[in-house]
Amino acid sequence: xxxxxxxxxxxxxxxxxxxxxxxxxxxxxxxxxxxxxxxxxxxxxxxxxxxxxxxxxxxxxxxxxxxxxxxxxxxxxxxxxxxxxxxxxxxxxxxxxxxxxxxxxxxxxxxxxxxxxxxxxxxxxxxxxxxxxxxxxxxxxxxxxxxxxxxxxxxxxxxxxxxxxxxxxxxxxxxxxxxxxxxxxxxxxxxxxxxxxxxxxxxxxxxxxxxxxxxxxxxxxxxxxxxxxxxxxxxxxxxxxxxxxxxxxxxxxxxxxxxxxxxxxxxxxxxxxxxxxxxxxxxxxxxxxxxxxxxxxxxxxxxxxxxxxxxxxxxxxxxxxxxxxxxxxxxxxxxxxxxxxxxxxxxxxxxxxxxxxxxxxxxxxxxxxxxxxxxxxxxxxxxxxxxxxxxxxxxxxxxxxxxxxxxxxxxxxxxxxxxxxxxxxxxxxxxxxxxxxxxxxxxxxxxxxxxxxxxxxxxxxxxxxxxxxxxxxxxxxxxxxxxxxxxxxxxxxxxxxxxxxxxxxxxxxxxxxxxxxxxxxxxxxxxxxxxxxxxxxxxxxxxxxxxxxxxxxxxxxxxxxxxxxx
Amino acid sequence: xxxxxxxxxxxxxxxxxxxxxxxxxxxxxxxxxxxxxxxxxxxxxxxxxxxxxxxxxxxxxxxxxxxxxxxxxxxxxxxxxxxxxxxxxxxxxxxxxxxxxxxxxxxxxxxxxxxxxxxxxxxxxxxxxxxxxxxxxxxxxxxxxxxxxxxxxxxxxxxxxxxxxxxxxxxxxxxxxxxxxxxxxxxxxxxxxxxxxxxxxxxxxxxxxxxxxxxxxxxxxxxxxxxxxxxxxxxxxxxxxxxxxxxxxxxxxxxxxxxxxxxxxxxxxxxxxxxxxxxxxxxxxxxxxxxxxxxxxxxxxxxxxxxxxxxxxxxxxxxxxxxxxxxxxxxxxxxxxxx
Numbered sequence: 001x002x003x004x005x006x007x008x009x010x011x012x013x014x015x016x017x018x019x020x021x022x023x024x025x026x027x028x029x030x031x032x033x034x035x036x037x038x039x040x041x042x043x044x045x046x047x048x049x050x051x052x053x054x055x056x057x058x059x060x061x062x063x064x065x066x067x068x069x070x071x072x073x074x075x076x077x078x079x080x081x082x083x084x085x086x087x088x089x090x091x092x093x094x095x096x097x098x099x100x101x102x103x104x105x106x107x108x109x110x111x112x113x114x115x116x117x118x119x120x121x122x123x124x125x126x127x128x129x130x131x132x133x134x135x136x137x138x139x140x141x142x143x144x145x146x147x148x149x150x151x152x153x154x155x156x157x158x159x160x161x162x163x164x165x166x167x168x169x170x171x172x173x174x175x176x177x178x179x180x181x182x183x184x185x186x187x188x189x190x191x192x193x194x195x196x197x198x199x200x201x202x203x204x205x206x207x208x209x210x211x212x213x214x215x216x217x218x219x220x221x222x223x224x225x226x227x228x229x230x231x232x233x234x235x236x237x238x239x240x241x242x243x244x245x246x247x248x249x250x251x252x253x254x255x256x257x258x259x260x261x262x263x264x265x266x267x268x269x270x271x272x273x274x275x276x277x278x279x280x281x282x283x284x285x286x287x288x289x290x291x292x293x294x295x296x297x298x299x300x301x302x303x304x305x306x307x308x309x310x311x312x313x314x315x316x317x318x319x320x321x322x323x324x325x326x327x328x329x330x331x332x333x334x335x336x337x338x339x340x341x342x343x344x345x346x347x348x349x350x351x352x353x354x355x356x357x358x359x360x361x362x363x364x365x366x367x368x369x370x371x372x373x374x375x376x377x378x379x380x381x382x383x384x385x386x387x388x389x390x391x392x393x394x395x396x397x398x399x400x401x402x403x404x405x406x407x408x409x410x411x412x413x414x415x416x417x418x419x420x421x422x423x424x425x426x427x428x429x430x431x432x433x434x435x436x437x438x439x440x441x442x443x444x445x446x447x448x449x450x451x452x453x454x455x456x457x458x459x460x461x462x463x464x465x466x467x468x469x470x471x472x473x474x475x476x477x478x479x480x481x482x483x484x485x486x487x488x489x490x491x492x493x494x495x496x497x498x499x500x501x502x503x504x505x506x507x508x509x510x511x512x513x514x515x516x517x518x519x520x521x522x523x524x525x526x527x528x529x530x531x532x533x534x535x536x537x538x539x540x541x542x543x544x545x546x547x548x549x550x551x552x553x554x555x556x557x558x559x560x561x562x563x564x565x566x
Numbered sequence: 567x568x569x570x571x572x573x574x575x576x577x578x579x580x581x582x583x584x585x586x587x588x589x590x591x592x593x594x595x596x597x598x599x600x601x602x603x604x605x606x607x608x609x610x611x612x613x614x615x616x617x618x619x620x621x622x623x624x625x626x627x628x629x630x631x632x633x634x635x636x637x638x639x640x641x642x643x644x645x646x647x648x649x650x651x652x653x654x655x656x657x658x659x660x661x662x663x664x665x666x667x668x669x670x671x672x673x674x675x676x677x678x679x680x681x682x683x684x685x686x687x688x689x690x691x692x693x694x695x696x697x698x699x700x701x702x703x704x705x706x707x708x709x710x711x712x713x714x715x716x717x718x719x720x721x722x723x724x725x726x727x728x729x730x731x732x733x734x735x736x737x738x739x740x741x742x743x744x745x746x747x748x749x750x751x752x753x754x755x756x757x758x759x760x761x762x763x764x765x766x767x768x769x770x771x772x773x774x775x776x777x778x779x780x781x782x783x784x785x786x787x788x789x790x791x792x793x794x795x796x797x798x799x800x801x802x803x804x805x806x807x808x809x810x811x812x813x814x815x816x817x818x819x820x821x822x823x824x825x826x827x828x829x830x831x832x833x834x835x836x837x838x839x840x841x842x843x844x845x846x847x848x849x850x851x852x853x854x855x856x857x858x859x860x861x862x863x864x865x866x867x868x869x870x871x872x873x874x875x876x877x878x879x880x881x882x883x884x885x886x887x888x889x890x891x892x893x894x895x896x897x898x899x900x901x902x903x904x905x
Contacts (some may be wrong), residue, residue, distance in 0.1 A: 061740055068660060069652030069863040077653060081608055089757070158620035160608045220620045230655060248663055249737055249744070250857025270741055274853045278719075279735050282727050288734050445601030447868055453613045454604060468610055478609065485609050 002242065057564045058267035060546065061373065062087070062557070063280035066247045066294035075234075075242055076226040077155050077201045077459050078219075081160040083466060084116060084293060085558040086198055088253055091264075093201035093236035096128060097148075097192050100560075102553035105372050105470045106510060108192045112142065112202055114178075116192065123187025123362035123506060124557065126169075127194075128177040134260050136204035137234050137241045144174035149205035149215045150381040152357060156219035161199035164468070168194055187506035189513055193471035196554075211235075239264045249273055265563035275308065277417065284541050290564070291542040291549065291557070296417060297358040303541045313539045314551035315362070318415040320423075320465045322531040325459045327491035332404060334459055340528040342393035344383035348430045353534050356418055356426060359535040366473035366525045367465075367486075369535050369553070373510065374517030375472070379396075381525050387433050400436015405513045407461045409450070410443035416462040417537025422464065423533070429469075470554050472517045473505060479530060480520055492529040576892070579883045587881040588874060590845070592635050595870050602651045602868040605628065625651060625871070639872065648871035652863065657875040660860060662897060665879055666750030668856030669736065671848070672841040673751075674772050675780035683784040687791025687830075692818065694796060709785030718778045718851035719794055725774060732773055735853035738766045775852040779845060783837040790833045795826040836889035839884045 005204040025473045055061050064084055066072045071084035076091055080086075096113040099105065112118065114129040134142035151172055155165035168191065169182040184191075193198070206214075211233070213225030225235075232252075234241035239259045244252035251271040255264050268403045274290060280292035281299065293310070295303070303311050324340050325331030333339055339367065353361045364370045365382035394400070406428065406565035412420040421443070428439040444452070452458050465486070478485035481501050482493035497520055538551040551560040601623050604612055611617045622628045623649075627635055641648060647657035665787050683706075690702035725732045736753060739743060745764055746756040753772065756765035798804060799822050807821045846858035864872035 055740055056891055059741065066703060067859050067863060068650065069867050069869060074655075075654055137774065153675070158607070158617050160611050160617070162617060163610055163614065220624065226654065227656075244743070246744075248667065250740070252741070268741075272736065272853075273855065274735050275736075275859070276853075279722065279851065279853065282722065283734055284733060286727060287742055288736075445600060446866065447605055451601055451604050454609075465609070468608075485613070488613070 005281055021031040026157050033530075052124045055270075055287065056076075057545075057566055059270060059274055059509050060266050060268070060291070060562060060564065061270045061289040062291045062293060063283045063289040066251065066271065067275050068247065070275075071245055071272070072093060072251065074226055074230055075245075076229040077150065077199050077203055078157040078161070079159055080198055082397040084556060087250060087552075087559065088240075088242075088269065089198050089201075089255055090238070090555045091269065092242050093145060093198070093200065093203065093239040093557060094238050095159070095196050095201045096130075097144055097196040098155070098254045099196055099201050099470055099552075099554060100558065101550070102317070102470065102555075102558075105553070108196060110370075111196075112147075113195075117182075119187075119508065123508070124184050126173065126184060126191060128180050128182070130180065132178050132261075134237055135258070136207065136237050137256055138204055138207045140204050140206050142202060142204075142237060143182050144176075145230050146205045147180055147202050148172055149173060149208075150203045151200060152215035153208075153213065153219055153223065153401060154199055154201070156217055157223055160218045161197075161468075164194065164197050164199050171212040171325045179418045184500070187508075189468070189505055189508050190471040190473045192472075192541065193469045197469045202236070202237065204237075207235045216318075222435065240269060247273065248281055264560065264561075269559065283540055285542055289541070290546050291540055292541060293556075294417060295539045297356075297360045297539075300358055300360060300539055303539075309546055310542050310544055310546070312542050312549055312551055312557075313360075313537055313552060315370070316416070316536050316538045316551075317470060317553035318464055319367065319369055319531045319535050320415040320462065320464050321363060321367065321456070322427075322460070322462050322533065323453070323486065323490050324529060325456070325490045326493075326527075328527050330491065331459045333398070334404065336397045337528060338393050338532075339397035341383075342390045343431060343433065344528055344531050345386045345393065346381070346431050346434050346530065347427065348385050349383075349533070350385065351430070352389070352423070353385060356422060357416055357534060357536065360537045360539050361416055362537065363537045364523050364532055366532055367479040367530050368517075368521060369467070372470070372472040372475070373514035374476070374521055376512060377518035380413055381522060383525075383531065390434050393553075394437060396435045400434075402436060403438040404441055404460055405440045406432075407442040407449060407452075407458050409446035409463075412446050414462070416534070420462070427462070427533075444558060455487055458489075472514075473501070474503070476517055476520045476524075477503060480524055482539035486530070490529045492527065494523055496529060497523050572896075573889075574894070576885075576889050579890075580882075583885060584878060584881055588639070588878055589635070590869055591874055591877045592638070592870075595873050596631060597870070600868045602870065604783070605867050623710045634756050638871075647875045650864070650869055650872040652867040652869045652872070653879065657871050660872065661857070661875055662750065663858050663878055664857045665857055667854060668842060668845050668858060669749040670753060671775055671779060671845060671854055671856060672838065674776035675697065676779075676783060676838055677781035677843055678776050678780035678789055678835075682780075684786070684791060685797060688818070688823070690788065690792040691795035691826075693798065699792075702792070706785035706788040709781040710789070711785075712781065713779060714782070714847045715851060717781060718775070718848060721774045721778055722851070733767075733771050734852065737768065737771060737854060738825030739771075742767060775848050775854060778851070779841060779848040779887065783834070786833055786837055790830045794829045795822055798825045801825075806846060808867075824898060828895065829897065831891060831894050835887050842880055842883060842897060861883070869880035 071082045073082055074080055075085065075089050075092055079448055080089060094111050096111060097108045098111040099108050103108065112131055112134055114131045118127045118419045130144060136142060151165045159421040160267040168188060169184050171183045173181050175181050188350055208225045211225050212223065214223050230245050232243050232245045239256060239257045243254045250273060253269040255267045274283055277294040277296045280294055283289040284292045287545050300311060303309050324334045328335040354362060365375055365378045368375050406424065408420055408424045414420045414423050415494055422442055431437060431439050453461055480497045481487055482498055500516055500520045504513055504520065507513040507516055540551060547563050547565055550558045550562040592738055597873045603618060626634050637716040650657050651662060686702045686705060693699045722734065726734045744752055745759045745761050748755045748758050753765060756768055804817060804822050807817045845856055849858040851854045861876045864876060
């Protein structure tokens with residue numbers, strides 16, 4: 001448009017010859033029409049009418065938060081480290097071993113492996129036979145080379161889960177097409193559990209290479225297969241394959257015809273993006289979804305009363321813990337073990353579990369989730385609420401007046417969906433039952449708190465823990481072993497614990513192993529660098545028609561046997 | 567001044583503004599404590615120097631800050647917006663999906679605000695201090711004072727959960743694929759493809775979030791229009807127009823309203839940009855895959871590439887909206903153009 005035309009246009013507009021009234025009227029009518037189209041139809045269809053297309057009986061819809069940077073990032077095994085996405089991942093990709101029922105955390109079954117590993121006398125050489133009848137979704141047959149490619153790729157991409165491929169063995173070789181051999185640096189009784197971890201799932205090496213995948217040393221710079229997977233592709237062996245990855249709206253997995261194992265009884269899994277827990281529940285109540293991933297503990301009771309709903313529940317592997325620095329330079333007075341124990345007896349565990357968590361949690365004895373081996377043996381040693389005892393220990397530790405600063409991530413959500421602010425206030429009130437003790441709350445920026453805690457700079461804080469694989473060593477190791485993860489963050493070091501942990505990892509006999517870990521846990525309870533507040537119970541509201549779905553402490557939901565009754 | 571010279575000057579200014587915005591965002595984002603790498607690294611790998619080094623290389627954090635900025639800008643000019651740290655995917659892909667979603671929602675919200683706010687303002691002004699005025703003012707008061715999140719939850723509860731008249735959160739029905747992309751705005755694409763099922767589903771899902779997001783702007787527009795219309799109805803030129811024997815309709819619409827619209831358009835420009843900010847809550851409640859929720863996640867996770875990308879896009883939209891407002895000013899009041 002040149003200047004002359006523009007002026008002309010302008011003058012026409014100013015003289016009112018462009019019909020503004022008609023323009024506005026037209027727009028109004030359009031909006032009114034679209035607004036009315038809905039209600040009219042809904043009313044005519046009767047009160048039970050669903051607002052959208054009914055989900056068919058062969059489709060299971062799960063409502064979860066798919067927003068960016070949250071719990072759904074990718075299904076690429078070398079890049080996955082999110083908890084929620086596990087429920088879809090384990091239908092698409094498979095590892096050598098599986099844990100079908102997480103309430104029996106020692107009962108693994110071979111999945112892509114043909115049998116349990118054969119371990120040499122010294123415990124350092126492990127031979128694993130693979131199934132010979134496995135085909136990937138592409139139709140390619142699975143061989144030992146695929147296993148080695150997948151694990152090398154995981155290692156060389158050098159992302160969060162890469163430790164699974166670097167820390168537990170020094171080399172992995174193909175003995176023949178369907179046998180692999182691992183050489184370990186030290187005996188490892190948790191190996192089967194480690195091999196069940198999702199990032200160690202076996203991928204289709206041929207297909208991935210065709211689509212930008214590589215297991216070369218520089219895979220962290222050159223591998224682009226994640227972007228291909230995120231376009232809705234699959235390189236797995238599971239009963240379902242990813243067909244749509246649209247995190248703004250939904251993720252879709254379709255049943256894979258020609259699955260090597262028992263075929264699934266439903267055709268499609270849809271995970272729908274609904275971030276808010278109450279909206280997820282509404283979606284289940286109105287029939288827009290079958291299962292809601294999250295549940296606000298407050299409304300669990302109303303779900304149980306609803307005749308159209310069921311509550312799928314089971315123990316989780318998460319724990320919420322208090323960390324206290326054991327070294328004088330950072331911990332100050334908390335470096336005194338007696339003071340730490342005093343705090344342990346002042347916390348109102350029942351109030352947290354039955355009040356704040358509305359009963360959807362248990363109190364484990366210490367840093368490991370129950371019922372892992374070793375945890376049941378130490379149950380009688382756990383801390384309980386006894387203010388008199390707390391006061392006695394507090395006075396023995398030097399008494400008051402004493403002020404402690406309690407740091408936590410402002411706006412963070414604690415395990416099991418509890419608002420951390422609420423939990424911190426409750427803890428402050430509990431601990432101040434001790435005469436002479438003042439707790440100063442220090443809400444920190446969430447990112448900053450994590451950074452400070454990891455840099456071992458916080459004296460007194462609270463946080464969640466979820467294990468990398470379901471084995472007692474995934475807790476006792478990081479919490480107990482000097483200089484690793486959580487132990488390092490509180491400067492905790494106990495030579496007896498270190499020695500016991502080495503023994504525990506080497507012990508293949510389950511009963512003896514449980515006894516060793518029970519000893520480790522006893523030490524940690526006594527030394528009290530950590531106080532465990534609760535272990536949440538997972539609760540997922542679902543429509544009555546959903547059958548044979550269990551919560552799973554690692555995969556979140558075990559959907560392999562799921563179906564919907566008509 | 568000619569129209570094109572005016573536009574050209576604005577575009578040059580826009581580039582300057584964008585540069586300043588990007589430098590400011592870049593500096594501020596890096597000045598906030600909190601390291602994005604330790605946020606994505608799990609407890610297990612937080613202390614592993616090799617993994618940390620690989621990630622720092624991947625996102626260029628191993629280079630000095632000014633170099634990082636220069637790399638960022640040079641990549642940007644080649645159309646590479648970088649990779650989001652928290653979601654490990656290209657920022658450009660995310661923006662390509664999310665900007666149209668927010669734009670679509672904001673458009674319908676603004677449409678709702680205009681088609682309800684303008685008549686409410688006019689009715690109130692013409693019936694000053696009588697019941698239609700009081701009613702209109704009550705509605706606008708509610709619109710501007712109810713918090714978005716509360717109104718959103720209430721509307722969902724009533725119209726979705728209880729009455730089942732309208733669908734729940736989400737942009738499309740369960741299992742429904744969006745139409746092949748043309749603009750990324752579902753209603754537009756569905757219309758262009760002639761896919762009426764999708765269009766209907768998308769419009770039905772837009773009703774509640776548009777009303778919720780637009781309610782504030784509706785209130786502001788109605789109030790602003792009422793007061794400025796009252797002012798211009800008392801002006802001399804309106805008396806002159808009436809004296810000429812023009813009909814009430816002509817006096818109000820052609821004379822008073824046009825002058826009353828100038829301050830309203832200013833406010834409209836501001837609220838249109840403000841819709842983007844208000845969209846954060848609306849998007850959360852209605853599971854809308856827009857830039858609001860993206861921006862919040864990026865800020866919390868110190869996701870610099872995502873944060874920069876979304877800031878630049880919002881800056882571009884602000885500049886564009888301001889430009890449109892200036893042009894409309896010129897159309898409404900020739901005196902402004904000559905300034």
